[in-house]
Amino acid sequence: MINRSAFCLFLILLLSGCSFLPTNIVNEIDMSQGVGYDLAEKKNIKGTIVFPIFKRDKTSSTEVRTAIGKSSKEIRSILNNETRYPLVSGQLRVALYSKKIANKGITDFVDTLHRDPAIGSLVQLAIVDGGANELFKMKKYKNENVSIHVRELLEQNMKMGLLPQTNLQSFLFQLFQIGQDPYLPLIKNENGNIRITGMAIFKDDQYVTSIPMKDFFIFKALVDKNRTGLRQFILEHRDKIVLETLYSNAKYKVKIVHGKPEFTINLKMKTRLHEFAPSEKQRKAFDKKRYQKQVEQELEINAINIVNQFKEHKVDPLGLGAKYKEHYRGFNEKQWKMYYPNVKVTVNADVEILQTGTID
């Protein structure tokens, strides 16, 4: 009995005496919530770190610091020399890369996010048209936390808007997937506001081209499942209708013709009418069948256009190569890359307008 209680006492002492455990108290560390990278002169990188400062009896403020170095962790250690508390990265929410740095490839920067066990895989990545540093230092967001702002801007647009779902995990998945290239949102400082302006499309890890806002609807329908989003269609006789997706699903079919792959994308969509403005300024009942047909045609043309743009730049964000690989056992990556610019893709859209709102 004495033996056992002595053992217990020993355990209690040992466990409570574990002062070699590193402890991080929340107001004694600086949690970097956003990082941004720009290109500097002489092959250097300009890194920017955003972290909040918590003060007693005061609202918290954010600090934005910049340093120039060769690698992202070097920048962090340089910045560590000027912060009061140690910088830690466990709370990272958003990582921004300027367009120029993305042109050269961002694997080196993503590698450190991927490698660090403290960083989650739901970190948002985005490409900045302009400088990441200037974007973080914008006057308008001086009093609020700009990194949280950017993250929430992106996330609400992915959830409710037209932006396809992306984050660190999806970027890495697409980067490593054979027969697919990654894509990330493109944001810009426009007249003192942070705006999403397009989708940056990568070739491996290098930024190649972007698709504008107006193609988001079809792009999201092609890469994501069951997402919502609004799009305006201007049809024959300048009839205007606005549709909201309730359900969409793109099915990719692969056929091998003369040893070469051919793709058919069957896009099924269930939508809801949000606005209807016929060209004759007269109120009339909505003719579902007629408009469905026209919307389908417009979507098909739109889809073919962006696919042609991708083929032109030899990028494959839709993952056609991966789909080809799934269906064809003799897949050869080099051969596929040769086929890709001339591959035949047809799109069949099937749009159903389920609801017309409370009026018809």
Next chain:
Amino acid sequence: MQANIRHQVSPYLVFFIIYNSQVGVGILSFQRTIAAKAGYDAWIGVLAAGCFVQAFIWVMYKLLGKTNGDIIDVHTTIFGNVLGKFLSFFIMIYYWLASVSVLIGFIEIIQVWMFPTMPAWILSTLILISVYYCVSGGFRVIVGMSFLSFIFPQILLIVLFIFPLKIAHFSNLLPIMNHSFMDMADSIKSSMYSIAGTEALLMFYPFIRDPKASKKFAHLGVLFTTILYTISAIVSFTFFSENQLKTTIWPELSLTKTVTLSFLERFEYLYISMYLIIISVLISLFLWCSSRGLKKIFNRKQKYTLLLLCLLSIILCHFNGSFKDILNKFIIQMNLWIFYGYIPILLLVLTFLIRGKQND
């Protein structure tokens, strides 16, 4: 040579012991090793390996049922006292080394994911103190702990698969059976090691109250772990792209990086801490087997053999890096040859021996 009825456990508890003997650090990292050659067809290899283990359970029950004791009794009946104990000694060393390899694997995880500066000897001492406490309570305590570890962490950890499944790409698994037979054999071989551990039955067989009735629970236990491993493999195959998986050391832990709860930003810390329960039961089980075997071989008290093994384990834990790989390779070979080569032959020899005696 059944153990005293006071120390025996009910037949249905064999399910939990068998489950716990198979689940260790292997499940956190086996996805990468099995996919190294067989790619994303490797999950079929896990199922096949599960069938082998089922057969092995059958062999062990046949073998032990003939002498109604443990492996040491089997050895002494066939080879006599001296040679029999000599051969048993090797199996005890295997049990011990297996527990050390689990311990080293888990310490590496703690160091990489939680406390990078923590020296290995502190972690191994802390874990082994609780293991010593558990083992000195006897076999029934270990069984109770394994029951507990099934109910509390394991069921909860299975539920966590919901998070990665939300963004799973099931088409990754296509095309099925795209690899050669030799590649599949390799994946079976590497999954055999991950789901190894049932050999502990060779030592605890005399502690089951009604061994015949427990047989079906042992098979059920293996079925459960086979399904668990297969699901775990499929979840990580659909979550990561193939080249991404090849860069990830602990796919199952990287999966939990996507889990964020509103009150808990990073789940891995909790995950690893909960896993400690499962790991310490596994180490306890193997150290119990080993120390009990050495007790019977050398006629020393189990307390002393256990203490000796624990101290040696702490010393071995200090050799990191290449030692771990050598140890793992050694154990994989040992496991394969002893339990899938030697034990079935032993069964044949014993059968003929008993027949011969009956004929005399």
